Amino acid sequence: xxxxxxxxxxVSAPDRKRAPFGNAFVAIPVRxxxxxxxxxxAAVVADAVRGIARPADVVAVSETAVAIAQARTIAAETxxxxxxxxxxxxxxxxxxxxxxxxxxxxxxxxxxxxxVAYAAAAHVFGRLVxxxxxxxxxxxxxISAIDGxxxxxxxxxxxxxxxxxxxxxxxxAIASATRAHAVVVDANxxxxxxxxxxxxxxxxxxxxxxxRANPHGNGDEQTPVVVLAWRGVGASPLxxxxx
Numbered sequence: 001x002x003x004x005x006x007x008x009x010x011v012s013a014p015d016r017k018r019a020p021f022g023n024a025f026v027a028i029p030v031r032x033x034x035x036x037x038x039x040x041x042a043a044v045v046a047d048a049v050r051g052i053a054r055p056a057d058v059v060a061v062s063e064t065a066v067a068i069a070q071a072r073t074i075a076a077e078t079x080x081x082x083x084x085x086x087x088x089x090x091x092x093x094x095x096x097x098x099x100x101x102x103x104x105x106x107x108x109x110x111x112x113x114x115x116v117a118y119a120a121a122a123h124v125f126g127r128l129v130x131x132x133x134x135x136x137x138x139x140x141x142x143i144s145a146i147d148g149x150x151x152x153x154x155x156x157x158x159x160x161x162x163x164x165x166x167x168x169x170x171x172x173a174i175a176s177a178t179r180a181h182a183v184v185v186d187a188n189x190x191x192x193x194x195x196x197x198x199x200x201x202x203x204x205x206x207x208x209x210x211x212r213a214n215p216h217g218n219g220d221e222q223t224p225v226v227v228l229a230w231r232g233v234g235a236s237p238l239x240x241x242x243x
Contacts, residue, residue, distance in 0.1 A: 025210070025228070025229070025230055025231075025232065025237075026228075026229045026231065027210065027211070027213070027215040027226050027227070027228055027229075028052060028215075028226065028227040028228075028229060029215050029216060029223035029225070029226050030048050030049055030052060030223060030225040030226065030227060031048070031222050031223050032044055032045070032048045032065075032222065032223075032224060032225055034222070035065045035068050035069050035224065036068065036069070037068060037069065037070075037071035037073065038069070038071060039069045040069075041061070041065060041066060041069040041170070041173075041174070042170075042173040042174045042176065042177035042178075043177060044069075045059060045061055045174050045177065045178060045182075045225055046174075046177035046178045048225055049178055049180070049225060049227055052227050052229075053178050053179075053180040053227045053229070054180065054229065055179055055180055056180075056181075056230060056235070056236050056239070057180045057181065057227050057228060057229045057230065057236070058180065058181045058182065058183060058202060058207055058227075058228040058236070058238050058239075059174060059175070059178050059180050059181065059182045059183075059225060059226075059227055059228075060182075060183050060184075060185045060207065060211060060216070060225070060226045060227075060228055061170075061171075061174055061182065061183070061184055061185070061224060061225055062184075062185060062186075062187070062216050062224040062225075063147070063163065063164050063167065063184055063185065063186045063196055064147055064161050064224065065224035065225075066164040066167065066170050066184050067147070067161045067162055067163060067164040067165075068156065068161060070164060070165050070170075072161065072162040072163070072164060072165060073156065073159045073160065073161050073162065074106070074159070074160045074162065075158060075159055075160075076100070076102040076158045076159065076160055077158065079102040079105050079106065079160075080105070081101035081102055081104070081105040082105060082108060082113070084108060084113055084116065084117065085101040085102075085104040085105040085108055086101045088104055088116070088120055089101040089103070089104045092104075098143060098146070100160075102160060103146055103160055104116070106146055106160065107139060107142055107143050107146060110142045111139060111142045115138070115139070116139070118138065119134070119135045119138035119139050120135060122134040122135065122137075122138050123135035141163075144163070144186070145162060145163030146160060146161075146162060146163070147160070147161040147162070147163075163196070164184060164196065164197070166197070167184040167196040167197025168197040168198065168199075169197070170184050170197055171183050171184050171197040171198050171199045171202075172199045172200070174199070175199035175200075180227075181198075181199050181200075181201060181202050181238075181239065182198070182199045182202075183195045183196075183197065183198045183199070183202055183204070183207050184196045184197040184198075185207070185208075185211055185216075187211050187212075187214045187216055188214060191212050191213075191214075192212070193208045193209075193211035193212050193214065194208055195207050195208050201239050201240055202238065202239060202240065203237070203238055203239060203240045206237055206238050207228065207238050210228055210238060211226070211228075
């Protein structure tokens, strides 16, 4: 691999210009086989990044792949949405995780119908005063832990994926198997990326910034793994030891 690499792979030129760590940083999407429940995900990732990831790199794995391997999924057909779930999901945006009534019903079951109704009312009020995102702010982890089935690859196209269990532990297992650093990340095409779990020494905020362009993709790329490679001088800025 050459010493000088583009800032990111698979993003537009303007995004490259805004890359947070310059031309010595590269995000490399890596295809894997289809992940299934019960898989040893650390072994799957290690096999996929062999010859790509180096010890100073950060291997970022999507939360969906981790959760599927942990069998944290629910078939949509087994859920019976309430009228409230139908009404509110129809008003959710096309990219919202709860634009399916089944996904929203899981939130209602978790926190109660009154809290979801209050969140919806806060959302309406917030829009009137120019403030967005109150629905998600009120519901917090109850809604962020659920990933709707829109855009999920077969055979999971009618499967709701829950948040992963012990993401820090999953990241440490992946780090051990790959002999690199590792994170479990929730990223989307809206420019939002959040590190849910990390192995020792990773700067979560900087990794989140590096993944805002979502090199994993939200379609059928089948690239749940991204290697965040640093080929610059000195220690990687993605690691806390670089501070």
